[in-house]
Amino acid sequence: MFNAGPYDIVQSTPSMLQGNQPACIKHINLQEASGLLDVAYLSTAVPVEVGGEWPVHGVLYGPCKRPLVCLPTQLRKNSPCVNVFYMLDTGSHVCELGPTAFSALGAGAVPPRATLATINGVHCHVNLCAHDGNHPDIPVLGADFLTMMSAVLTVDYKLSTVSLAHS
Numbered sequence: 001m002f003n004a005g006p007y008d009i010v011q012s013t014p015s016m017l018q019g020n021q022p023a024c025i026k027h028i029n030l031q032e033a034s035g036l037l038d039v040a041y042l043s044t045a046v047p048v049e050v051g052g053e054w055p056v057h058g059v060l061y062g063p064c065k066r067p068l069v070c071l072p073t074q075l076r077k078n079s080p081c082v083n084v085f086y087m088l089d090t091g092s093h094v095c096e097l098g099p100t101a102f103s104a105l106g107a108g109a110v111p112p113r114a115t116l117a118t119i120n121g122v123h124c125h126v127n128l129c130a131h132d133g134n135h136p137d138i139p140v141l142g143a144d145f146l147t148m149m150s151a152v153l154t155v156d157y158k159l160s161t162v163s164l165a166h167s
Contacts, residue, residue: 029061029062030085033061033068033085036059037058037059037069037085040083041070041083042082042084042101042104043082044081045072045073045082045083047072047118047121048120048121049121050121051122051166052120052121052122052149053120054164054166055164055165055166056120056163056164056165057161057164058070058161058162058164059160060161061087065157065160066087066088067153067162068085068087069141069162070085070086071084072119072120072121073097073117073118073119073120074117074118075102075105075106075115075116075117075118079106080104080105081118082101082104082105084104084119085139087138087139087140088141088146088153089140089141089142090143090153092140092142092143093142093143093144094125094126094143094144095117095119095125095126095141095142095144096127096128096139097111097117097126097127097129097139098129098136098138098139099129100137101137102128105117112128113127114126114127114128119141119145122145124145124148125144150166151164151165151167152164152165152166152167
């Protein structure tokens with residue numbers, strides 16, 4: 001298994017290269033990213049107005065410098081709104097949430113395979129991350145959201161920051 005795909009936040013080990021373990025961001029790494037984004041992962045967020053707050057600033061995270069942003073997310077009007085850390089993935093056609101994020105958003109013990117969510121004030125379709133995929137519990141901000149918002153992604157490798165603007 002080649003582990004240089006879009007989800008190789010952790011460094012590959014020999015067992016990973018033999019297919020024993022997928023290369024992915026571990027849930028604990030998202031907790032560690034809280035210090036970089038100045039907000040606790042899956043903490044309570046204030047819902048934003050329709051259309052969202054722009055620009056969104058984030059960081060390049062991990063040894064492979066993956067873009068990571070924090071966006072307030074809510075499933076339903078009366079459900080909790082939480083700070084979800086999304087890995088921006090222009091190669092993913094849809095947004096995805098893992099079981100941990102779905103649980104924090106009030107989805108219950110069994111997360112839906114797909115649903116609508118409000119991400120940064122924007123209604124968007126989200127899928128459940130594949131449990132056997134490269135990122136079984138890592139939220140992904142996909143091309144559908146980025147396209148819908150006519151987003152402009154600016155990456156500064158020197159400062160290890162990203163900015164996502166709405167044009």
